[in-house]
Amino acid sequence: MITINNEPKAYTPIFLGTTQHSIRLSLEILIMVGMKWHDEIIETYNVTVSAIALEQLPHIGNEIAITEIAGNELTGFKAKIRKSDKQLTNTTLIELEKLVDIKNVGLYQLLKGQSNMAQEINIPKFDANNLKYVRQILNESQESLAQKLKITRQTVNRFETGEQKISDRFINRLLAVYKDLAQSIEVQFDWVSLTFPDLTSKQVIRDVLNVQPDLFLERPTSQNFYTREMAFAGEKNIYIQDFAPIKNPETQAIEQKYGTTLYLTGKGTRLFEKALLEQNITWHDFFQKARQYRGHLTRLDIAINDKWGLLDMNDLVKAVQEK
Incomplete structure (x- = not known):
């Protein structure tokens, strides 16, 4: 009650x-x-x-x-x-x-040049241009930045002209004074779609998602040439589309056509992360498991949390428009 x-x-x-x-x-x-x-x-x-x-x-x-x-x-x-x-x-x-x-499948920290997104990423060193950009974000002049860091303006100028190499000691001092700069850029999945040529929706729920089957509502669909949809709690957050079994009119035998697509929407990815936690696996582990069932990734959207304005939205829009 x-x-x-x-x-x-x-x-x-x-x-x-x-x-x-x-x-x-x-x-x-x-x-x-x-x-x-x-x-x-x-x-x-x-x-x-x-x-x-x-x-x-x-x-x-x-x-x-x-x-x-x-x-x-x-x-x-x-x-x-x-x-x-x-x-x-x-x-x-x-x-x-x-x-x-x-949730945070990728992290990048500009000042420290640290990343856990991939070992293959060529991470640039924090250089003179980075320092100029950070100083602009902080709305500081060379003089005011020097005063707060307790160094000379000439030292800041030498860093920015490349005359003097930026040291780890300087970066640590910058982080100590401007603590917000320690925030990372965080990357998370916002939409995931996988196709499984050899499975039904119920097999995907049981073997791939490993979520209680009775939490999914079965209903008919005509989307993407499929005839059946299994929706988590009846909502299109986590759902699987496949082919409902049919009876052969001649033999009266039940025939099952295989092939299915799994959809995890933005909200669905957040919900599914609790299932990952319960199974003690990560997104990487989940994708590896999906591959064992011949799962093929058809869509993967990422969301980037830019904590202190490193990314220019106009540049990103232009890049997408230019493909």
């Missing part, structure tokens, strides 16, 4: 994943909750909950101790958590930290 906007409902709230885990150590998180009734998910809510009250992130598909939901789509829904009788250790924040690590 749960109360939704002061109206009692005979639903069982089911945890379906986190839809927002960008802010480390946040006291409030956004999760997706399904309302189960007679073993069927009737509707879903994206609700804000207290990470402290939650204590632990449930497994996907498990009941969650929400007693009340209030709000609307415009202002957002908020949920109250029933207090547990047990003395539980609050591990929600630790799990959110792990989700952030899974």
Whole structure:
């Protein structure tokens, strides 16, 4: 039993994943909750909950101790958590930290020249042009920058003209004074599509996604020449399209055509990261597993969180237009 906007409902709230885990150590998180009734998910809510009250992130598909939901789509829904009788250790924040690590598939730190995106990347050294650009971002003159770093203006000028090599000691001092510069550029997946020529949608759910099959709603479709769609909680966040089995009119035998496409939308990638956490694997591990089932990547969108304005949006738009 749960109360939704002061109206009692005979639903069982089911945890379906986190839809927002960008802010480390946040006291409030956004999760997706399904309302189960007679073993069927009737509707879903994206609700804000207290990470402290939650204590632990449930497994996907498990009941969650929400007693009340209030709000609307415009202002957002908020949920109250029933207090547990047990003395539980609050591990929600630790799990959110792990989700952030899974989500950030690439990091790049300009000042330190560090990257974990790929070993093959040729990372440039922080040079005179970088220093000029950083100084412009900080809105500092050579004189004011020198004063704050407690060095001479002539030293800053020699760095910027290339007359003197920029040392690690100087970069460390810059980071100590301007702490925001330590922020990295973060890369995360925003859309993933995979095709499997030898599997059905139910096999993808069981063997590739490894998510409870009863959380997917089966319905007909005519999109992309497929005839069946399996949608996570009935929504197009995580869904698989394939061919529904048909009966041969002559032999009366059930015939199954193979081939399927898996879609993880922007919200779907965030939801699926909880499943990755539960399976103790990363995105890289997931793609390797997909390849074992002859999975072929057909679309991979990335989102870049540019923490301090390194990327010029006009340049990016122009590059896309020019292909």
